[in-house]
Amino acid sequence: MRDFLRAYPAEAKLLAVLVLLVAGLSVASPEFLTLVNITSLVNNNAVNLIWAVGLLVVLIAGGIDISFAVAASVVQYLAVTALLGMGGGGWAVGIALAMAFGIGLGLVNAALIHGFRIISIVVTISTFNAFFGLLMFFTSGKSIYSLPDWLSRPIYLWELQTEIGWADIRLPVAVMAVCLLATWFLIRRTTTGRQLYAFGDNPEGARRAGINIWLMQAIAFGWCGMMAGIAGLMQAHITKEVVPNALIGRELDVLAAVVLGGARLGGGRGSVLGCVLGVALVAVAQNGLNLLGVSPYAFKMVVGIIILAAISASNIDLAAMLAPKRRDRE
Amino acid sequence: MTDEPRAIRFSNMSKVFGGVKALQDVAFDVGQGEVHCLAGENGCGKSTLIKIITGVYQPEAGAGMELFGERLAAITPNVARQKGIAVIWQDLALFPEMTVAENIAFETMLGNRPRLVDYGALRARAEAALARLEVSLDLDARLGTLPIAARQVVAIARALVSDARLIFMDEPTASLTQAETDALLAVVRTLSARGVAVVFVSHRLAEVLEISSRVTVLRDGRLVGVYPTEGMTQARLTELMTGKTFDSHVMARDTSADPVVLEVEGLSRRGEFSDVSFVLRRGEVLGLTGLIGAGRTELAHVLFGMAAPERGTVRLEGREVRFASNREAVAAGVAYVSEDRLALGLIQPQSISDNAVLSVLRRITGASGLMSPRRQEDLVAHWVRELAVKIGRPGDAVSTLSGGNQQRVVLAKWLATEPKVLILDCPTVGVDVGARAGIFRIVRELAAQGLAILLISDEVSEVHVNADRVLHMAGGRIAGEYDPRRTSLADLEAAVYA
Numbered sequence: 080m081r082d083f084l085r086a087y088p089a090e091a092k093l094l095a096v097l098v099l100l101v102a103g104l105s106v107a108s109p110e111f112l113t114l115v116n117i118t119s120l121v122n123n124n125a126v127n128l129i130w131a132v133g134l135l136v137v138l139i140a141g142g143i144d145i146s147f148a149v150a151a152s153v154v155q156y157l158a159v160t161a162l163l164g165m166g167g168g169g170w171a172v173g174i175a176l177a178m179a180f181g182i183g184l185g186l187v188n189a190a191l192i193h194g195f196r197i198i199s200i201v202v203t204i205s206t207f208n209a210f211f212g213l214l215m216f217f218t219s220g221k222s223i224y225s226l227p228d229w230l231s232r233p234i235y236l237w238e239l240q241t242e243i244g245w246a247d248i249r250l251p252v253a254v255m256a257v258c259l260l261a262t263w264f265l266i267r268r269t270t271t272g273r274q275l276y277a278f279g280d281n282p283e284g285a286r287r288a289g290i291n292i293w294l295m296q297a298i299a300f301g302w303c304g305m306m307a308g309i310a311g312l313m314q315a316h317i318t319k320e321v322v323p324n325a326l327i328g329r330e331l332d333v334l335a336a337v338v339l340g341g342a343r344l345g346g347g348r349g350s351v352l353g354c355v356l357g358v359a360l361v362a363v364a365q366n367g368l369n370l371l372g373v374s375p376y377a378f379k380m381v382v383g384i385i386i387l388a389a390i391s392a393s394n395i396d397l398a399a400m401l402a403p404k405r406r407d408r409e
Numbered sequence: 410m411t412d413e414p415r416a417i418r419f420s421n422m423s424k425v426f427g428g429v430k431a432l433q434d435v436a437f438d439v440g441q442g443e444v445h446c447l448a449g450e451n452g453c454g455k456s457t458l459i460k461i462i463t464g465v466y467q468p469e470a471g472a473g474m475e476l477f478g479e480r481l482a483a484i485t486p487n488v489a490r491q492k493g494i495a496v497i498w499q500d501l502a503l504f505p506e507m508t509v510a511e512n513i514a515f516e517t518m519l520g521n522r523p524r525l526v527d528y529g530a531l532r533a534r535a536e537a538a539l540a541r542l543e544v545s546l547d548l549d550a551r552l553g554t555l556p557i558a559a560r561q562v563v564a565i566a567r568a569l570v571s572d573a574r575l576i577f578m579d580e581p582t583a584s585l586t587q588a589e590t591d592a593l594l595a596v597v598r599t600l601s602a603r604g605v606a607v608v609f610v611s612h613r614l615a616e617v618l619e620i621s622s623r624v625t626v627l628r629d630g631r632l633v634g635v636y637p638t639e640g641m642t643q644a645r646l647t648e649l650m651t652g653k654t655f656d657s658h659v660m661a662r663d664t665s666a667d668p669v670v671l672e673v674e675g676l677s678r679r680g681e682f683s684d685v686s687f688v689l690r691r692g693e694v695l696g697l698t699g700l701i702g703a704g705r706t707e708l709a710h711v712l713f714g715m716a717a718p719e720r721g722t723v724r725l726e727g728r729e730v731r732f733a734s735n736r737e738a739v740a741a742g743v744a745y746v747s748e749d750r751l752a753l754g755l756i757q758p759q760s761i762s763d764n765a766v767l768s769v770l771r772r773i774t775g776a777s778g779l780m781s782p783r784r785q786e787d788l789v790a791h792w793v794r795e796l797a798v799k800i801g802r803p804g805d806a807v808s809t810l811s812g813g814n815q816q817r818v819v820l821a822k823w824l825a826t827e828p829k830v831l832i833l834d835c836p837t838v839g840v841d842v843g844a845r846a847g848i849f850r851i852v853r854e855l856a857a858q859g860l861a862i863l864l865i866s867d868e869v870s871e872v873h874v875n876a877d878r879v880l881h882m883a884g885g886r887i888a889g890e891y892d893p894r895r896t897s898l899a900d901l902e903a904a905v906y907a
Contacts (some may be wrong), residue, residue: 269524
């Protein structure tokens, strides 16, 4: 227990807050802790989590990406247009295209950051505008409503009829699970992942140790772009349409959730578990407000307050409070 | 001696940067397992020499370079590393968010091609390296939670993992306490006993003489000589480094007749210090020494209003004062130059001029309430002249100055508040010998002008030479008061280091 607290202090606290929130909502609203509500929460947040783990890798490497949600829109448009052009395609081609376009856009960010030594927030604010501007210009803001059949047909992985309706788990959740696992594997189990942590933690130290800096940027932003691409395709699958300006603005929600999950804006810290908890906390809070009949206009405000409260609380050192009282080590 | 090859043997090393000769015909050699010291003032060419040996710079043509008996035409950083040359940088280059084990065995995680991390092997390598140093650390602790001294050990252990046979340590003890320094020196001895050579760069001459067997002295890019440390004294070494003789006779004067400026009685703060009483007179330099952790800095913080005492009184020119903040202390005429000058005293990227006026912004604002550039200019020019700060332009960043000159800018910043009491907390940490003399000259001048100065230092010799009276603090109490004219340095050191 103490080991977990020491290794994942932010995550542990977030988990505690989440448990309290879930307990409170279970009492306050009879609908909250039902299979129908929980599965719909999971289905609705799959896309956010895919983005979150992509962004996590960039944050760990000491960067930040503002452009990924817009990049997802660009990928949706490019991929769907390409698929329609080749007469439909299928899941394998679709996912491959989405990943490839996503990685391409991520590498644009990485190349600008590394090539011109500009800090990532400036580069990605620029590409956020550039990607979105180009998309709106070339599409004239027109949406695509006729997606290939395979893409717009919902795929149920599991379903169950309950007293209050159907509970189900859909394809995006499985894709999300794969993305989570892959990201966890990359950052915890591979040497490349540990180099990303080291690079985010102390870039000069990493350079002196002989880490390839360009490779680090390329992997971090490439990964983030790849996740953005997959998330974009999943979003198109869920909504059965491609609307160029549907995703803009989502990046800040995801960023807040990831930082809430313990990733540090300075780099070197963050975990997949934290992403899950961060996204879950925001989602559960919104869902709870909804069930309690709070005006949707108040959502943003309440979510903002929750994020502030959670981040302030994360400055309290739980591990030290649980440790037996002892004097300073000599 | 056997015919074992030298660890490194360099000759005729020269390096020119844009017409400036940073290094001229310098020879340098270190035996295997030797602890060797590289001494010289800032700018004497020490770092250039280290960078040539580690392959960062290429020397001018004609240099002879030999690593472990092998003559080399050119050295690149990779070659140096492969041959077992490692550098522990002053600013460490470790990863605070990663664990101790990952930091030590970081090398096993390098390479562009991704591989699985073998945490078992990683821990084993880290453990083996620490065992060679005969120290134990928690391998799973996050590095950032360890004290600086332990991080030094981690950096050394990392060098061992990459099979280093010669380690450069650049100012490794600059931010360590005495106990931590002793522990580090023990590690260096262990390394040496196992055949790893260590080249030590330090401004603390006492430890240089204690740890190394030979010392190479550089001055202005030239080799002064290579000397055995046996029989060498600090004074002689200082002379060799600076080319000047320093007057180190005791400067103490009798100040007992001068009016009291600061009077402290029974001052206590739980866990930090208790029952501290002393007086500080006009024009007096009062030395306060003792081991780190004796409560010196904590006492200074209370006098400067940064913490409140639990018991006792402080009187400034006869009036009892209770500062609620350091702003009140500054207004009342107390100035404090912190120990951690680089981190706390100056805003490095800002200009010399902006730093110097930081504590007196109100005095340079004109009638409009906005800052007046002309008043700022006048004030800065005054103090640059007064303290003989060597600067390019007042608009240059503070980070461009040498340690000694930075210290002067900090002094200027505080003297501009026109204090009655100046507290100097370890003013010479990280400052080289020549610049130290300059700082103490200023201290004496300021005292002569009537300023009351509390000089805190953990180098007993500094207070012995420069203070009028010396207080010894131990375990949070004043353990004794000494008059440098009646107590020899050896006796004072014996009392403090006992």
